[in-house]
Amino acid sequence: MDLSFSDSERAFQREVRGWFAANTPGHLRRKVVTGQMLNKDEIVQWQRRLDDQGYLVVGWPKEHGGSGWTPTQRYLFDLERAAANAPVGLSMGVIMLGPVLMAFGTEAQKARYLPRIRRCEDWWCQGYSEPGAGSDLASLKTSAVTDGDDYVINGSKIWTTYAHWANMMFCLVRTANTGKKQEGISFLLIEMDRPGIEVRPIVSIDGEHHLNQVFFTDLCVPRSNLVGREGQGWEIAKYLLTHERTSIAGVADSKAALANLYAEAARRRAGGRPLLDDPAVRIKLARAEIDLMALEYTNLRVLSSTAAGKAPGPESSLLKIMGTAVQQTLSELSVEFGGEQAWPWYASGALGETDHAHAMERYAFLRAATIYGGSDEVQKTVLARSLLGKTAA
Numbered sequence: 124m125d126l127s128f129s130d131s132e133r134a135f136q137r138e139v140r141g142w143f144a145a146n147t148p149g150h151l152r153r154k155v156v157t158g159q160m161l162n163k164d165e166i167v168q169w170q171r172r173l174d175d176q177g178y179l180v181v182g183w184p185k186e187h188g189g190s191g192w193t194p195t196q197r198y199l200f201d202l203e204r205a206a207a208n209a210p211v212g213l214s215m216g217v218i219m220l221g222p223v224l225m226a227f228g229t230e231a232q233k234a235r236y237l238p239r240i241r242r243c244e245d246w247w248c249q250g251y252s253e254p255g256a257g258s259d260l261a262s263l264k265t266s267a268v269t270d271g272d273d274y275v276i277n278g279s280k281i282w283t284t285y286a287h288w289a290n291m292m293f294c295l296v297r298t299a300n301t302g303k304k305q306e307g308i309s310f311l312l313i314e315m316d317r318p319g320i321e322v323r324p325i326v327s328i329d330g331e332h333h334l335n336q337v338f339f340t341d342l343c344v345p346r347s348n349l350v351g352r353e354g355q356g357w358e359i360a361k362y363l364l365t366h367e368r369t370s371i372a373g374v375a376d377s378k379a380a381l382a383n384l385y386a387e388a389a390r391r392r393a394g395g396r397p398l399l400d401d402p403a404v405r406i407k408l409a410r411a412e413i414d415l416m417a418l419e420y421t422n423l424r425v426l427s428s429t430a431a432g433k434a435p436g437p438e439s440s441l442l443k444i445m446g447t448a449v450q451q452t453l454s455e456l457s458v459e460f461g462g463e464q465a466w467p468w469y470a471s472g473a474l475g476e477t478d479h480a481h482a483m484e485r486y487a488f489l490r491a492a493t494i495y496g497g498s499d500e501v502q503k504t505v506l507a508r509s510l511l512g513k514t515a516a
């Protein structure tokens with residue numbers, strides 16, 4: 124994309140590029156390039172390193188430690204971070220809960236949790252989905268019944284990413300069964316070490332343990348852990364989801380992954396010539412590049428309207444649909460380029476640690492990208508409703 128930047132923006136870009144070049148540990152780069160997940164310790168250490176530099180909560184207001192950067196600076200920052208194959212920070216606290224607490228939390232909640240999110244002193248997980256409530260989230264049944272100064276909670280959450288690493292959960296619970304189902308939902312913060320919580324692992328198709336089912340049995344949580352008003356949970360949940368969907372798009376990381384694929388296609392030979400000479404390969408790369416370019420423009424539009432004070436709206440659904448489609452395409456190309464090297468997962472590691480040793484795991488995991496954060500079908504309905512609404516107006 125040909126965008127023009129001012130001299131000071133170019134200087135900022137050089138500074139960020141220099142910092143990531145000097146400070147991204149080689150083993151983390153390697154994990155990013157080969158599509159491996161970071162472990163908990165690596166994420167915590169990296170997040171703290173970014174925060175030390177003022178590079179973590181760049182989208183937060185300055186009073187809470189944010190950067191005060193313009194949308195252009197944030198865009199350039201993310202491009203440079205991804206181009207250096209540096210990992211992104213943890214999203215549950217920084218991207219999702221942080222903005223929610225700033226908008227709906229009490230002063231005490233902000234004072235306690237926002238600094239702890241920055242330092243990764245709390246690991247947050249998201250307790251939204253339930254066995255009978257995913258796309259139809261408002262049907263959730265986990266109940267929170269008032270008992271003196273506490274809520275007593277019973278029910279179960281599912282697909283809870285990294286609940287086994289988390290010490291905190293932000294959770295949707297049902298505090299009323301009267302009126303519209305959306306009106307009886309509340310947003311609670313839950314300490315994971317309270318008695319009455321059980322976390323059971325779910326191993327996903329990539330062979331890894333990211334996911335869990337969480338059970339609550341007569342769990343007591345202080346009422347002061349409520350965010351916003353009782354019954355305001357649906358409004359808060361929707362606010363959080365727009366931030367989640369926008370972040371899932373991962374434009375800068377897809378650009379870096381595409382650049383890595385181009386470099387590899389130029390380097391790797393098949394039938395005595397570089398892969399890039401093969402018209403079929405070129406067409407696939409070009410298609411991915413075109414989709415990515417369209418996605419990037421949409422992302423820039425959302426960034427500039429956010430800068431003008433507008434919360435991301437239905438555009439976040441568009442970003443999510445397109446962003447995850449591009450991620451899936453790129454992971455498919457990586458498996459294709461790797462050929463037999465992409466299959467050591469099945470071959471019990473017989474081929475050793477190659478550049479593509481984890482390509483198949485990533486490919487498999489990313490099948491879920493069109494489901495988590497709200498499935499494609501549901502996002503398309505959100506978009507259709509908003510477009511029809513505009514036409515009608």
Ligand SMILES: Cc1cc2nc3c(=O)[nH]c(=O)nc-3n(C[C@H](O)[C@H](O)[C@H](O)COP(=O)(O)OP(=O)(O)OC[C@H]3O[C@@H](n4cnc5c(N)ncnc54)[C@H](O)[C@@H]3O)c2cc1C
Binds near residue numbers: 256284285494499
């Ligand atoms: C890897 C992964 C990580 C996740 N992490 C978390 C997490 O940390 N916390 C959390 O709370 N949740 C998490 N989820 C859950 C995720 O948000 C849900 O899986 C998702 O919302 C879909 O809900 P569901 O699985 O119940 O599917 P369902 O809602 O049962 O949907 C099944 C199928 O029916 C389609 N469908 C459903 N309703 C409609 C409709 N109205 N119109 C058209 N099609 C429809 C869906 O698109 C889908 O294809 C995660 C999921 C995955 C896969």
